[in-house]
Amino acid sequence: MQRMLDQAVEKVRARDSRRPAVSLILGSGLGALADEITDGVAISFADIPGFPAAAIAGHAGRLVIGNLEGVTCAVLQGRFHMYEGHDAAAVALPARMMMSLGASTLIVTNAAGGINRSFVAGDLMLIDDHINFTARSPLTGSVLEGETRFPDMTEAYNARLRGIARAVAARQSIRLVSGVYAAVPGPSYETPAEIRMLERLGADAIGMSTVPEVIVARARNVPVLGISLITNLAAGISANPLSHEEVVAAGTEARGRFTALIRGVIREMDIDNA
Numbered sequence: 097m098q099r100m101l102d103q104a105v106e107k108v109r110a111r112d113s114r115r116p117a118v119s120l121i122l123g124s125g126l127g128a129l130a131d132e133i134t135d136g137v138a139i140s141f142a143d144i145p146g147f148p149a150a151a152i153a154g155h156a157g158r159l160v161i162g163n164l165e166g167v168t169c170a171v172l173q174g175r176f177h178m179y180e181g182h183d184a185a186a187v188a189l190p191a192r193m194m195m196s197l198g199a200s201t202l203i204v205t206n207a208a209g210g211i212n213r214s215f216v217a218g219d220l221m222l223i224d225d226h227i228n229f230t231a232r233s234p235l236t237g238s239v240l241e242g243e244t245r246f247p248d249m250t251e252a253y254n255a256r257l258r259g260i261a262r263a264v265a266a267r268q269s270i271r272l273v274s275g276v277y278a279a280v281p282g283p284s285y286e287t288p289a290e291i292r293m294l295e296r297l298g299a300d301a302i303g304m305s306t307v308p309e310v311i312v313a314r315a316r317n318v319p320v321l322g323i324s325l326i327t328n329l330a331a332g333i334s335a336n337p338l339s340h341e342e343v344v345a346a347g348t349e350a351r352g353r354f355t356a357l358i359r360g361v362i363r364e365m366d367i368d369n370a
């Protein structure tokens with residue numbers, strides 16, 4: 097994994113030598129934010145060693161390096177999932193690469209189903225904490241350079257960044273709920289019985305991503321901000337069947353609010369963009 101990571105970093109550096117301050121992972125339906133990057137250089141996942149080509153609708157599958165709010169960002173438009181057959185370390189490779197390029201903050205976003213009964217489809221949820229129901233870790237195996245064997249997960253989602261996100265949302269009158277994200281392997285959506293179980297166990301939202309990337313960030317002591325778009329109410333909470341089309345459509349609808357929130361956070365993070 098270390099060698100694969102080094103090769104990926106080397107390849108990207110050869111294409112663009114800028115050192116990103118912030119890394120951003122855009123979830124299903126949320127990739128449009130990458131189009132707002134200025135002076136962007138895009139590198140297809142297929143051109144990066146060790147990266148399988150991303151293949152699902154709503155995921156473009158490229159890395160974009162460029163400026164957002166005057167900050168050099170590395171942005172993943174699309175990501176890999178365990179349900180595509182990748183292990184957790186392969187899923188986390190792009191996040192590791194962005195941090196190895198220099199990014200000292202990670203912003204993760206995803207599409208999620210709403211379990212908390214006060215949520216409505218279209219809500220943005222600040223991730224306060226997560227529950228890893230995938231039973232997998234990207235840290236399995238040898239310890240990579242700059243990572244720790246047993247990372248503390250007490251503040252997996254950085255309190256200062258969460259405060260900034262809340263302040264930005266309040267100022268811009270963007271409804272921002274918060275809660276615990278439960279990660280499952282997928283790819284089938286859950287049964288109503290599974291959702292009732294997860295509700296009792298303290299989950300507010302559910303999805304099939306994000307946790308591997310957050311774990312590698314914590315192993316590197318990189319602070320994380322996580323935002324879920326509640327694309328649908330989870331099975332049994334909603335009377336309707338779930339579909340991937342619904343998930344992508346919710347992203348399109350939320351585009352303006354989502355973009356304003358992320359831009360506002362990046363503006364106020366007070367990043368050292370040296």
Ligand code: HPA
Nearest residue numbers: 207208209302303304330
């Ligand atoms: N369950 C799991 N993953 C999801 C969902 C859901 O309801 N919505 C979007 N991603």
